[in-house]
Amino acid sequence: MYRILKKEVLSDVVKLMEIEAPHVARRARAGQFVIVRIDEFGERIPLTIADYDRDRGAITLIFQELGKSTIQLGRLRTGDSIASFAGPLGHPTEIENYGTVACVGGGVGIAPIYPIARALKQAGNRVISVIGARTKELIFWEEKMRAVSDALIICTDDGSHGRKALVTEPLKELLENREMKISRVWAIGPAIMMKFVTLATRPYTVPTTVSLNTIMIDGTGMCGGCRVLLEEGSKFVCVDGPEFDGHKVDWDNLLSRLTFYRDEEKRALDLYNHKCNLDKATVAEDR
Amino acid sequence: MGELTMQERMKIKRHAMPNQDQEARRGNFSEVALGYTAEMARKEADRCLQCKDPQCIKGCPVGVMIPQFIKALREGDMVKAVEWMKVKNNLPAVCGRVCPQEVQCEGHCILGKKGEAVAIGRLERFVGDFELEHRTCPLVKAAGTGKKIAVVGSGPAGLTCSVDLARQGHHVSMFESLHGPGGVLIYGIPEFRLPKSVVHGEIGYAVDCLGIELKTDHVIGRSFTLGELLEDYDAVFLGTGAGLPSFMRIPGINLNGVMSANEFLTRVNLMKAYQFPDYDTPVRIGKKVAVIGAGNVAMDAVRCSVRLQRILAERNATAPGEAHIVYRRSSGEIPARMEEYHHAREEGVIFDLLTNPVEILGDEKRAVKGLRCIRMELGEPDKSGRRQPVPVEGSEFVMDVDTVIMALGTNPNPIVFVDAEGLDRTRQGTAVADAATGRTMKKRVWAGGDVVTGAATVISAMGAGKRAAADINAFLKGENTWD
Ligand SMILES: Cc1cc2nc3c(=O)[nH]c(=O)nc-3n(C[C@H](O)[C@H](O)[C@H](O)COP(=O)(O)OP(=O)(O)OC[C@H]3O[C@@H](n4cnc5c(N)ncnc54)[C@H](O)[C@@H]3O)c2cc1C
Ligand SMILES: Cc1cc2nc3c(=O)[nH]c(=O)nc-3n(C[C@H](O)[C@H](O)[C@H](O)COP(=O)(O)OP(=O)(O)OC[C@H]3O[C@@H](n4cnc5c(N)ncnc54)[C@H](O)[C@@H]3O)c2cc1C
Ligand code: SF4
Numbered sequence A: 001m002y003r004i005l006k007k008e009v010l011s012d013v014v015k016l017m018e019i020e021a022p023h024v025a026r027r028a029r030a031g032q033f034v035i036v037r038i039d040e041f042g043e044r045i046p047l048t049i050a051d052y053d054r055d056r057g058a059i060t061l062i063f064q065e066l067g068k069s070t071i072q073l074g075r076l077r078t079g080d081s082i083a084s085f086a087g088p089l090g091h092p093t094e095i096e097n098y099g100t101v102a103c104v105g106g107g108v109g110i111a112p113i114y115p116i117a118r119a120l121k122q123a124g125n126r127v128i129s130v131i132g133a134r135t136k137e138l139i140f141w142e143e144k145m146r147a148v149s150d151a152l153i154i155c156t157d158d159g160s161h162g163r164k165a166l167v168t169e170p171l172k173e174l175l176e177n178r179e180m181k182i183s184r185v186w187a188i189g190p191a192i193m194m195k196f197v198t199l200a201t202r203p204y205t206v207p208t209t210v211s212l213n214t215i216m217i218d219g220t221g222m223c224g225g226c227r228v229l230l231e232e233g234s235k236f237v238c239v240d241g242p243e244f245d246g247h248k249v250d251w252d253n254l255l256s257r258l259t260f261y262r263d264e265e266k267r268a269l270d271l272y273n274h275k276c277n278l279d280k281a282t283v284a285e286d287r
Numbered sequence B: 001m002g003e004l005t006m007q008e009r010m011k012i013k014r015h016a017m018p019n020q021d022q023e024a025r026r027g028n029f030s031e032v033a034l035g036y037t038a039e040m041a042r043k044e045a046d047r048c049l050q051c052k053d054p055q056c057i058k059g060c061p062v063g064v065m066i067p068q069f070i071k072a073l074r075e076g077d078m079v080k081a082v083e084w085m086k087v088k089n090n091l092p093a094v095c096g097r098v099c100p101q102e103v104q105c106e107g108h109c110i111l112g113k114k115g116e117a118v119a120i121g122r123l124e125r126f127v128g129d130f131e132l133e134h135r136t137c138p139l140v141k142a143a144g145t146g147k148k149i150a151v152v153g154s155g156p157a158g159l160t161c162s163v164d165l166a167r168q169g170h171h172v173s174m175f176e177s178l179h180g181p182g183g184v185l186i187y188g189i190p191e192f193r194l195p196k197s198v199v200h201g202e203i204g205y206a207v208d209c210l211g212i213e214l215k216t217d218h219v220i221g222r223s224f225t226l227g228e229l230l231e232d233y234d235a236v237f238l239g240t241g242a243g244l245p246s247f248m249r250i251p252g253i254n255l256n257g258v259m260s261a262n263e264f265l266t267r268v269n270l271m272k273a274y275q276f277p278d279y280d281t282p283v284r285i286g287k288k289v290a291v292i293g294a295g296n297v298a299m300d301a302v303r304c305s306v307r308l309q310r311i312l313a314e315r316n317a318t319a320p321g322e323a324h325i326v327y328r329r330s331s332g333e334i335p336a337r338m339e340e341y342h343h344a345r346e347e348g349v350i351f352d353l354l355t356n357p358v359e360i361l362g363d364e365k366r367a368v369k370g371l372r373c374i375r376m377e378l379g380e381p382d383k384s385g386r387r388q389p390v391p392v393e394g395s396e397f398v399m400d401v402d403t404v405i406m407a408l409g410t411n412p413n414p415i416v417f418v419d420a421e422g423l424d425r426t427r428q429g430t431a432v433a434d435a436a437t438g439r440t441m442k443k444r445v446w447a448g449g450d451v452v453t454g455a456a457t458v459i460s461a462m463g464a465g466k467r468a469a470a471d472i473n474a475f476l477k478g479e480n481t482w483d
């Protein structure tokens, strides 16, 4: 069992948890992920390592409550434990001094982009960061991002914070601006956002690294459920990635594969909510 | 009753295995083969001729002392039967259920030459189940030696190696990347063929009795590397299996509804998707399923499909659907265990033999809507003497299917070979290791099971784990050196 050392509520639907897992923390690096299973009945879900503390043997996760598993995880408290925690999985981000780079984080993707931006900054890059979300409440780690970026641009879809724009808009302007000399882009967020980032950078032939979030089971290369279609053929995201050259990804294939279990996901969530409501009702009755 | 004569023994007919009702079992995941009663087992044991030069033993990859355990069994001395069994085989309840007996022990039994072989596998299962229930043959740990061994992988190879080393008094840490131990026994082979309670019973007992340290969620190559293990342990055994699935190189493999048998079986068995939504992991099965291949993995996948289809149909009050095996050779070449092939037929699986897929067709939503296949015929025998299937020109046709499961064989997962300089591997990715000792080309590293042989059998993996344990033990005791 792995203990929850700390929990923070970053927004209504975004939570941070620090979890005790020395076997993962010892070799964890930016860009890698873990597979989490909450209890005996749980599914194995992948979550990015948002931060790590080797001395305390702790891993920080940030997750968005989307369906049954993430909502259930979000209800756990400091001191509770989860059943499985495997990792660090996947390849770490390749960090070098590229000159000027742009780091784009959308929604919960702000979490995994942070350690990458930090590492790039430490490697001597000029880091321009763009973070965005639907609305103000979903933006978190603004100060942390600012601290590791030479410039930070914030966008929201509804204009409640920063610019009213999609992240691709300021990104295009940065690329258009010849003096900027953006030599590389990292983008992490919903698949649809990453797709549009790669469409935006393609005309400028700026290498664009994305971190793919396919459906996974084992996370160690033995099921092939996470496979993605690249120009050169099929790859397993969990062992060959999770980062890939975004210009080579068949996005429509990825997007369609992400929806495969939608009906079942909805059913699991409805049932879970129903159970929770029943629990609440019985608790109320007991009182 | 006095001793039976040879003639009398030979007149006894082989006892059929009581099975769950053909119709009922299509709709559940409970075990199909129910096991002999004590009476049946005794009578089946009476058939054995107690040969002076028993051929059966030669057919068993670990040399189980077959006549001895059968003799004890028929004399009613179950404790002794278990003891004889355990001389060579720690997991009889598993092997009795899953060994391909018809080509191993039973394939060599003298009675099989003219009639039907002694049902060695079924007797072995009977003995194994007795031991699981009564625990008459406790595992004992020798005095501590102070030596530490890391075993990577908890499948049959790693388990056997761990048990044998722990009994010698060594400290064993068993690293497993998944959340539970057992390897293919828990993630691949379905409940209806090998109940998980049997696997958990065997592993739990061994781990508890011998104080084996079980480290699940540890992916070697990621959490720790082989090099790091060598710093902390006196010896390392790799039993990481051959879990990497392969996909056919045909158009359409990334469509929704195409999956590897590994994904399908992992969802169903390890994650218990057949109990969704009580368990969180879902599995999607269509009305018309094509499983490509005809080995044990394919049979397991197709029989799981039949059950899921039936469960869904009953829930939604619809027709149950169809499950096909698509195989490019003929029935004579089917590599699966005979019993599984028969059970699959009984359960209504449709066999499309001499048929090879060439393309998976998708609809506008990128979901599978058909499988284009070509008919095959058996051509000239090749160097190995097997007649090779060759396509029949102009025979292409489209099968109406919505789910395609690829069961085409697997290779070793390379993830463990990070930081493993000096450890030679073949072109197929298997570790190079000495067959007699399990020694790899890297000092203090042994390997065995599917990671060395490629996908093989439970018992051959156990045998490799056993041989490696013996060599590791001798090495650690200074009875032999590495070079
Ligand atoms: C390598 C990797 C790293 C990830 N890191 C993070 C992270 O740091 N923080 C975080 O919040 N999420 C992360 N994800 C996504 C996360 O795994 C999913 O959100 C989670 O599995 C959803 O489970 P659920 O049961 O709560 O929701 P479900 O009921 O399974 O799904 C709810 C909704 O989310 C969508 N969805 C399902 N799986 C995924 C997925 N893998 N990616 C995107 N959308 C999905 C479904 O289509 C559905 O609409 C990562 C995914 C991968 C592959
Ligand atoms: C569906 C299916 C049905 C089968 N049916 C039969 C049958 O009826 N009869 C029969 O005899 N054989 C059968 N086989 C074959 C048999 O199961 C295998 O030959 C046998 O399990 C091999 O044992 P192993 O210990 O070498 O590997 P495995 O059983 O594969 O175990 C390897 C273990 O190592 C773990 N591992 C891998 N990499 C790492 C790592 N880097 N770090 C930590 N752990 C790791 C894996 O998670 C796994 O648990 C079947 C196989 C399958 C897939
Ligand atoms: S271990 Fe397998 S091959 Fe050996 S005797 Fe038992 S059933 Fe037969």
Ligand code: SF4
Residues within 6 Å of the ligand: B047, B048, B049, B050, B051, B054, B055, B056, B057, B066, B067, B108, B109, B110, B111, B118, B120
């Ligand atoms: S070969 Fe057959 S008859 Fe002879 S000892 Fe073995 S099981 Fe008995």
Ligand code: FES
Residues within 6 Å of the ligand: A215, A216, A217, A218, A219, A220, A221, A222, A223, A224, A225, A226, A227, A236, A237, A238, A239
């Ligand atoms: S998640 Fe199973 S192979 Fe990647």
